[in-house]
Amino acid sequence: MANLAASSCLLSCLLVLFLSSVSAVADEDKQVYIVYMGSLSSRADYMPTSDHMNILQEIIGESSMEGRLVRSYKRSFNGFAARLTESERIRVAEMEGVVSVFPNKMLQLQTTTSWDFMGLKEGKRTKRNPTVESDTIIGVIDSGITPESQSFSGRGFGPPPKKWKGVCSGGKNFTCNNKLIGARDYTTEGPRDISGHGTHTASTAAGNAVVDTSFFGIGNGTVRGGVPASRIAAYKVCTDTGCSSEALLAAFDDAIADGVDLITISIGFKFASMFEDDPIAIGAFHAMDKGILTVSSAGNSGPNPNTVSHVAPWILTVAASTTNRGFITKVGLGNGKTLVGKSVNAFDMKRKKYPLVYGKSAASSGCSAKNSRLCAPSCLNQSRVKGKILVCDGPSGFKIAKSVGAIAIISKTPRPDVAFTHHLPASGLNAKDMKSLVSYIESEDSPRAAVLKTETIFNQTSPVIASFSSRGPNTIAVDILKPDVTAPGVEILAAFSPDGEPSEDDTRHVKYSVFSGTSMSCPHVAGVAAYVKTFHPKWSPSMIQSAIMTTAWDVKARGRGIASTEFSYGAGHVDPIAALNPGLVYELDKADHIAFLCGMNCTSKTLKIISGDNVKCSRKNKILPRNFNYPSMSAKLSGSASTFTVTFNRTLTNVGTPNSTYKSKVVAGHGSKLSVKVTPSVLYFKTVNEKQSFTVTVTGRDLDSEVPSSANLIWFDGTHKVRSPIVVYEMIVDES
Secondary structure, eight states: OOOOOOOOSOHHHHHHHHOSSOOOOSSTTOEEEEEEOOSOOOOTTOOHHHHHHHHHHHHHOOSOOTTTEEEEEOSSSOEEEEEEOHHHHHHHHTSTTOOEEEEOOOOOOOOOTHHHHHTOOSGGGSOOOHHHHHTOEEEEEESOBOTTSGGGOOTTOOSOOTTOOOOBOOOTTOOOOSSEEEEEESSSSOSBOSSSHHHHHHHHHHOOOEEEEEETTEEEEEEOOSSTTSEEEEEEOEETTEEOHHHHHHHHHHHHHHTOSEEEEOOOOSSOOOGGGOHHHHHHHHHHHTTOEEEEEOOSOTTSSSOOOOOOTTEEEEEEEOOSEEEEEEEEETTSOEEEEBOBOOOOOTTOOEEEEEGGGGBOTTOOHHHHHTTOTTOBOHHHHTTSEEEESSTTHHHHTTTTTOSEEEEEOSOTTOOOBOSSSEEEEOHHHHHHHHHHHHOSSSOOEEEEEEEEEESOSOOBBOTTSOOOOOSSSTTSOSSOEEEEOSSEEEEOOTTSOSSTTOOOOOSEEEEOSHHHHHHHHHHHHHHHHHHOTTOOHHHHHHHHHHTOBOOBOOSSGGGGSHHHHTTOBOOHHHHTOOSEEOOOOHHHHHHHHHHTTOOHHHHHHHHSSOOOOOGGGOOOGGGSOOSSEEEEOOSOOSEEEEEEEEEEEEOSOSSEEEEEEEEEOSSSOOEEEEESSEEEEOSTTOEEEEEEEEEEESOOSSSOEEEEEEEESSSOEEEEEEEEEOOOOOOO
């Protein structure tokens, strides 16, 4: 991920980081400048504001500095804004510890935009139920938490909810508060977050609103969770070596008993496991039985099919997609051409162009041309690389760039839609731009040099499913569509552990960092689920899940084959505001889930492992999985016939208004054309909580083996649109 730096070529981003709305001083011989000093000192006695005042005193030489210091930056980075003359600016720029000095400009403050992008605005712009939100407890099963983070400050919170039965087993130098009300450790390391992952996910779901936050100037604004008034309980199950099954189950066991209202868990296998072998599926089943929804990440093995990892229907599984904000790092070449790459680059190259060296041209003896182009370890001659920008055909160069003296690195990235953070200046180019760059380097008549500069872009086409986000179809319960929904998971700024590394081999320490992954999208949906629960505290997990799925936005996904279909985004992109008032929901209870498992021909032993109960399957408690009352409809066909007919039985519960009439509408989706008949086509609800059943009959022929065929069923009463995807498919071919 990214590193601390002497950032000065990041002019626009650093200005965005440092400024809120400091105006230029009226005095014509003084102007407001930003003095950037890099990272905060790790010294326990270091006081940033005092240091800033001392620097000003030394430069100005006046007994009174009234009106000179405009603002101190002392949270995620070090620096200050001050009114300086031109000569003072020159002198302060030469002082030890000062990275760069920038003139002030009037800029609009940028916000960490994912919640705004989804419509959940800050403060009074969003409808809230503060009393219930304050009584809502989110259990975060992850790598621990950083209790000192402002995102988890207990200031302004009352005592924990009376239902809370947990503990704070923090040990030495770890204190809970009225925000972070509980912490447990299952690793012997203590609940403190060393990697930063758990801190990031917890703050995304329910962190406090923290202003003037950024990653070294990138993404500056207010960082907050979806339900900032709610409480957090942290359960540490992961270390650098992984997350053990016994720890996961113990965490679920405690979280359920402690009284959490919802569980978010951004952990999983690379591929789906049988339910009885999956500790998360088992733990989540017990949580569901106690009225607790579990939200989990889909996985980061996309865009290949059959890779979604959490496929149990009692888990809300989340894919990852973009927001309208993105980070790019431009590569300015010596010939005036600019290539646009992706990177969260917090380093300043001071607008200086450095020589470029292609890995192939810096090969050490005995190394093949292919490996040298990839910048494989032990393949580069340090004398040919030192002081230059290293260009590689793959990511191997990141591991060795510093050791061979590279100033920066440009590589061909397999994920051109995602900006990653690195421990030195970097930019990831797509294949086309990489080819152009190599041609430029190998040309005879060009000044082969470049400079890297990061910018923040807005209003990019979104949401688009991330290339890394795991895809379906469901390999265990083949008639359940997974993932369920998608949410922001690309370039998300949130709280981080100062003990962690923002990127591999990174020596910087930060309190907020930028990450991408379904680990980031999962807590967004957990926050949405908690938000819905604050207005409907008696709703079951299935009702909340249904409300989120049936009110989701339509989504576009890049790529060929299944990468661009419902197997990448499920029902669509979450819409927090619409989910509060879905109109109708698909309800499920424990008995329904048992019937579903019996329909999958689970044995009594398997049922006991999953549910904890002694259950025997019979005709009375067995249903076809495709008739499970799920908010989406999916069926895998054998592929033996050219024509097919599939039926889905469903029941809707009215949670809107009495005397409602819903008319059905079918909208075509992907793949081969489907004929869809809904019986009855109109549903009448006289009372709230009334249930009405219907049947969907799908017919078609000659299904495509590479993409599913789909449609959308929409129930509409003039106000509510209750949308369910319908997906029919044969065996999906892995195009990779």
